[in-house]
Amino acid sequence: MKIKVNPTLVAVPMAFLYKVLTKTLRFEVEGLENLTEIMDRNDPVMLALWHNELFSLTSYGMTKKFPYVTMASDSRDGQIITETLERVGYKVARGSSTRGGVKAILGMTRMMKKEGLIGVITVDGPKGPRHKVKQGILAIAQKTDSLIIPMRGYVENPLVFKKSWDRFEVAKPFCRCKVFLGTAFKVTDQKLSPEVLDLEAAKLETIMLNLGSGF
Template identity: 45%
Template sequence: MKISIDPGKLSFVLAAFYRAWVATLRFEPHGNLDEILKRGQDRRPLVLALWHGEIFPVTGFGHTISSDLVTFVSQSKDGEVIARVIERLGHVTVRGSSSRGGVKALLQAVRVMAGQNRMAVFTVDGPRGPRHKPKGGVIYLAQKAGAAIVPMRAYPKRAKIFKKSWDHFVLPMPFTRCPVYIGEPMEVTDEKLTEAVLVRELERLEQQMLALGAHELTTDR
């Protein structure tokens, strides 16, 4: 017998669980956080860029500093639950990914950023990898929204690393210290995004993200 689960009730439980877990983490921000928050107050659009594998700790930190975020969620069935959880946390979601509905989601995010003064959250190597290789969507979004890209990384001191997943998903253990590194805003080019220009911009972003807090890396990561 198939038992159906109400996405609304499930998302309520998951959101409460996520809030409780994140509340135990001891975030230690490094970088100019005040400048990032000031940009939001001044209505200068931002895109917060993170690796897919670090989505739990980075978005957890983001939740502690701002509720004015817009996040991309896939159009899959699992994405429906994830979207409801994110919305219960006070954020806005747009549905789409590089494999389905991506262009529509990007344009919707631009409208939300402008109309509601929200920062966008973008997993730049998602949803399927390759790991730590940014894709073009973040550059298109930043250029279309007139936004700067802010790289962000998290290095929880105690964490479970799921190495069998393509992204090496990082699950921080409760009550652990979690240094979070916030990079300098990267202004994207206003040139036409030809293949060569896009490759150049993605290489710039990749280098910044890989260097950000790299001294925190352990053999487990």
């Protein structure tokens, strides 16, 4: 018999531990002005992240307390992630590229427009390929007329889950994390045909791969 765990019972301690760990991390940041200048103009903006750097960059995002919205799947695991993120200050649109993707894109688009939130997307998630930009962020950015800020996080001596598809990284307590925010990327005004999407995704991918440096 499969036992169903109440997501709240998992999310509450996870969020607590996440907040405690975040307070121990030492962030070194370059390019924050690329984001804040856009926010000062009240222009819509999105952050593009790699999935394996999600832990450290979400932690850094918590410290800034900006108004974020991200996506999580419609699965039970997604419910746990949603409740955890909401407890650390993020809003969440449910769905993913594998389950309810259109629903999530529409939900995020609506929340960004209505509430003026910063969209946060792991552009190679949820299942890869690793460091390959998928096209969802381009569609949302065009629909919301948003600029995209590429964002990277390099963690000092991280715990790496080597068997995961993305080699997911978790920051250890009291470690240093280098955060880089790149120059704003503007999606083309052209109709997003498959060919145009491929070109735009390749441009963003190149920018992200070349952004910043590790330890």
